[in-house]
Amino acid sequence: MAVARHVADTVLFEGYVLYPYRASATKNRLRWQFGVLVPPSWTAVAEEHDFQRTELLMEPRRGATLALETRFLHAGRRTVQRALPDGGFETVPELRLDDRVLVPWDEGHEEQVRLTVAVDELAGPGVVVPFTRPAAETTEPVTDKAGRVVGRLVRRREEISGVLRIVTGELDGPYTTRRLSVVVENTSDWTPAEDAGRDAALSRSLVAAHTLLCLDAGRFLSLTDPPEWAGGEVARCRNLHTWPVPAGEPGTEDLVLSSPIILEDHPSIAPESPGALYDATEIDEILALRTAALTDEEKREARGTDDRAAAVIDLADSLPAEVLERLHGAVRGLREVTTSGTPRTPAPAAGMPDLGPAAPWAGAGGADGAPRPDTPWWDPGADASVDPAHDHVLVGGRPVRAGSRVVLRPRLRHTDAQDLFLDGRRALVEAVLHDVDGGVHIAVTVEDDPGADIRREQGRYLYFQPDEVDVADPGEAS
Structure with a gap:
């Protein structure tokens, strides 16, 4: 399963801490959005779920074994305390050090539930695996550069409980195919107080929950691109709050990642990515540049927010120019069509x-x-x-080709604000282009554009579809 854990770690920490990586940032005050399985009592308070259901088809060989690993974060509250002269401590909103500013923060502790079982044992009632993660409290001293204790961090996690339910059923037909069902459920016995907020529920939730599945002999069928004979059975698979995809290298079929984030088959991390940035809905290059541009005070707060945020700051500050250049874009390959x-x-x-x-x-x-x-x-x-210089298209029953003059009517589509300035303008057709999907595009230069010659020389035209132009009357004034 180590092959899939690189991608699975991205799922686990998606949205863990968002740019600008400071606890004071508004978007870092509403975290944990993906794969959150709340206690059953909280589902009546908010529209959140207490379970995930994965269902897919597999073809195990005789005597095959299934390995399962459910992973999630156990959220815990970190409070900051300052040392007092009498040896005691008091809770404070922040503790300022030379290199960082420590603030209260909800941390995520990695948890996993592992199971290895013979596929034959999953028939009938299947296998039920309850699990519990107990409450815990720890303290960590905070020292200054001289080594003196100036405060401490107090971390507290609440107890959470859950259960895994794994069962298989054989399908009718000539193939030895089985339907595998895996349910991950939060069973924590907690009753929220009247004034309880989401933070109280999160401390008893399975956060960013996802599951890895591996067959030692056999294969899983893709739900996105199944064999033709399996299409009907795949359509009957019920996946709730998660989606399973083949993981590992393309061409392998023995490994599945069931993720609360919809992924393509065989997802992978771009080799150019220099490290985890957590705010994965953004582009690495933009995040790295923006992070490097934070002020020194903002970086101090980010370093004090979370160890992972501190690592992002250090990463952005240390990226050499050649690494940043690689983040600007890469061509993976060209498909001949x-x-x-x-x-x-x-x-x-x-x-x-x-x-x-x-x-x-x-x-x-x-x-x-x-x-x-x-x-x-x-x-x-x-x-x-295909000959753009001589091809033509009919507009209002009249041929339009390179050299034709047209009147632009982009208001019919309202593509962008530029339409306001181009509507009604005369233009010279430079080419009629056909794309590989059968679409037709008319390349033009605007007649009174002082830069038309430069655009023509560089091939930088404006493009319109046939229903966005009228054939110009030869006698019509520009």
Whole structure:
């Protein structure tokens, strides 16, 4: 399962601490949004769930064993106390040190429930695994640069309880396929007080809960791209508050990650990512640059908010220029297509054709022996039937081609604010383009645009669809 834990860790800490990584930030005051399984009593107070249900198909071989690992965060409250002259401590809203500002914060302690069981034992009533994580309280002294104790951190976690229910059932048909059902449920016995808030429920919740499944002999079927014969049974699988996808390397079928965040099959972390940034709905490059631009005081507060936030600050401050450059973008591969949008050659499991050791499109043949064009698919020269300089499209029954003059009518679509300035303007058609999906686009330059010659030289045109232009009357004034 170590193969899938890299992605699973991203699920576990998604939204754990958000940019700008300070407890005082508004969006860090409403955390824990993904995969939260609250105590049953809290479901009557808020529209949140106390269980997840994973259901998928598998084809285990004879004597196969299923390994299961449910992972979640156990939220605990960290309070800050200052040392008093008499040796005691008092709780304070912050404790300022030379390198950081310590503030109260809800931390997440990693938990997991593991089970290995023979698949044959899951038939009938299945297997039920209750689990409990007890309440705990710890203290950690805080010292200054001279080594003197100036305060302490007090961490408290409440007791939580849950249960795993795993069962299989055989399907009718010629295949030895089974339906696997895994339910993760919070069974904590807690009654909220009248004034209890979500924080009280979170301390007794399974946060960012997700499950890893692994067969030592056999395979799981993808719910996104199942075999044709399994389509009906896959449609009957009921997945509630989670979604299972094949994990691990593309082409493998023995590992599944059931995640509260919808993922594609075989999800992976971009190799360019320098480290965990937690605010994964953003782009690494933007987060790194924004984090590096925080003021020294903001960085001190972030370092005192959480150890993981401190690591993000240190990471952003230490990224060399070549790493930042890699974050700007990467081309994974180029898929060769015809003008109809159909791949010329079958793609391997990785999703891209094998172009071999030579540069793409460098020769007449690839590593698989399939013919390669002398020009890439996005070059009009790749298909003699496409000629933007001479192709035409009918607008109001009249042909429009390169050299035609049209009146722009983008108000019909209201694509953006620029439409207000272009509506009714005359333009010169530079090309009529056909995309691989059969769409037609008219490339134009505006007649009285002083930069039209530069745009024409650089090929930087404005693009409109046929229903966004009228054919200009030759006698109409500009």
